[in-house]
Amino acid sequence: MTLDAKIPQGPLAEKWSKHKFDLKLVNPANKRKYDIIIVGTGLAGASAAATLAELGYNVKAFCFQDSPRRAHSIAAQGGINAAKNYQNDGDSVFRLFYDTIKGGDYRAREANVHRLAEVSVNIIDQCVAQGVPFAREYGGLLDNRSFGGSQVSRTFYARGQTGQQLLLGAYSALNRQIHAGKVKVYTRHEMLDVVTIDGHAKGIVTRNMLTGAIDTHAGHAVLLCTGGYSNVFYLSTNAIGSNVTAAWRAHKRGAFFGNPCYTQIHPTCIPVSGDHQSKLTLMSESLRNDGRVWAPKTVEIAEQLRKGTLKADQVKEDDRDYFLERKYPAFGNLVPRDVASRNAKEMVEEGRGVGGSGFAVFLDFADAIKRLGEETVKAKYGNLFDMYIQITDENPYKQPMRIYPAVHYTMGGLWVDYNLSTTIPGLYALGECNFSDHGANRLGASALMQGLSDGYFVIPYTLGDYLAKTGPKKVDTSHPAFEQTKQDVIAHVNKLLALKGTKTVNEYHRDLGHIMWEYCGMARTDEGLRKAKGLIQALKADFWKNAIVTGENEEVNASLERAGRVADFIELGELMIDDALMRKESCGGHFRVESQTPDGEALRDDENFAFVAAWEFKGENQPEELHKEQLTFEAVHLSQRNYA
């Protein structure tokens, strides 16, 4: 199978407009003849469900939470970018496009990113119209702040809860359509497989998490909006329930998986405090607007700080190394996430880490408090500071915060073409679930942008084209493919329920996380990755022998749910290792130790690796086949990223 990204012809800035005109339309009166299945109700899923229902399609939306409002998009803190140039600081669609391509280390698809930048402007207007309470200036106009990887203020925000407000906006649009009878929502339902007929996606198999009922649902198209897979690392900033199951099962049915090893490490998380920890908590990147990152200049001072004989505020100015400001004067503390993360790791490796474990650097607000006053700082970041106090029992108004990088977002995901279609016709992937717009690294405030762009402004156009071409002929769950897929799912569930070993699923998950973080985390080596591959294969074999799954299918069973997800994470972990092993270059947060500049920066290899890796599943325990989508750059010149 050859990959066709279906990028429209013509100049970059006109591709999307021209494409929209070329796409076939579905007559308004015919739209009600089409049934659309949407899995996941976060920013991408809720916005797509609402918009498609407004257009007249019948939508069935599924989520594993008890309400669409709980989707993990709700936890995004900092903001959403848009090229509005309200600040008159030189922003433009092209600059947002350029920053995103460069920030993604030239591993994103130009046409998609340009479309994202174009559409960004409409997203803000749409959300304002829904009543999203963005931050405002005293004159009543929208306020902006800046984020890593950019030198303009283009980030719109709602205190530190932007994701929450945007999601509640999309949730309200969804609610309106539920009330109108155009969307039916199935909560506490988990998608366990996709049904294909003649190579096209025609439905899904779900498990009702309250009753255990395994049901089939038919539709003319299936949209996966199921988020990312950071929880493969066990400890991440993702919600506990975030998982890869829907996307992974689709992958096993023929959807290629793009750039699985591209993981974003976020530089400002609260450090791990002990083995008991179930997740990591992010401190928004927006804090770096006013917070200054530093480590002690010497190992001796760091040691005193670790032992607690010296307090951070007692360290003299001369003994502090504001390493980001020193090394990257133009961007300072607002360098992109991969650069900030790598530098923090370097400090720790030099023995200059702080905190009890030594795995932390400081994020200091003393200067900002002196300059702006505590009240202003509180108004800007209060909820984040409160969160820090709850978790660490330390007061960041008095002592600098301790931060360390953590896994946050996955840029890899199901491979999609320009229309957001996976390699299975009729199966689409939106938002973090797809691989498409962020390249090897995601700039801050661009995840919310992509979720909403895909849901509100891309899929309503591109899906129509597919539906118009395939026609409204009714699809029905009586087709044997539905029964067959359902039986496969039941067999898998029963296989899990039969596991009565000695080790809990959670213990397997933690082991997997250790392997992934150690060998496929912030720095990777050929040798380490080869070792990790063996470890994961052994872990997988052991899981299917020794895991414990309690309870039965016909009831609420968190143990069973978890087991299915961890089994999928283990398989994905192996593919991530393969992908990382193949990519013998450094790009974005994916740092191959063998490939670095003399200054220790990530060194790309454009000659050999300017492609998207799209993996095809070839059967259980078979090596996956690599397909390459060559990336071509017309509008930007590929260059070494330099933030100095």
Added chain:
Amino acid sequence: MSNGNMNLTLKVWRQKNAQTAGKFVSYKAENISPDMSFLEMLDVVNESLTHKGDEPINFDHDCREGICGMCSLYINGHPHGPKRGITTCQLHMRTFHDGETITIEPWRAEAFPIVKDLAVDRSAFDRIQQAGGYVSVNTGGVPDGNAIPIPKVIADEAFNSATCIGCGACVAACKNASAMLFVSAKITQLGLLPQGQPERYRRVQSMVAQMDEEGFGSCTNTGACEAECPKEIKLTNIARMNNDYFSAKLFREEEVHEQNH
């Protein structure tokens, strides 16, 4: 860094489902670190139950950052535990002391049927939002964001109401199981903003009607909801809602009865 040095007794409500009677069961929670969150402490207990082949305790949780609103738990007589202004996932074990007995119950309200053990069904909240908790605007063709100027104080006030996470602590805290703090937060948010004006009086009537339909009780101004709300949503929201509701009933021509169409 701290060691697992706390030993606790948990009295946990166990109930198979809404149709079965429930009861308290005691468990030991051993070697608990004060740095653990309350949910992480339950994770530890569940791991040991699983090792013994027993069913783990079912409870709702997801983001563990205090924002998704999924976690619940009535702990020692308080929704989300004894501390103010936080959710259960943000409650840390350092709040308790070694040797303590902790009582853990689900939200108790007729409109929130038990799902299993400590988890309840809060879909009544969704149905109230579906009855009108939105601005009716289609995607596309909207004015520029700055074409609708909103004074900062108003935007901030609307935001304060918009921070409700829909966890249900207000209902759990209320002796009448009233949902008025939850409902009024959305009514206030949209009622303060220019975008919410066209449907302001329809909205309050439909949402209140749905709230009553779901079986939530009335507000008697006790204020337990405000005291226990993890997002510190203010009682003034309820005052605004009542004001809008009476205005709608007294002065508006259009009376809204509809439930479903």
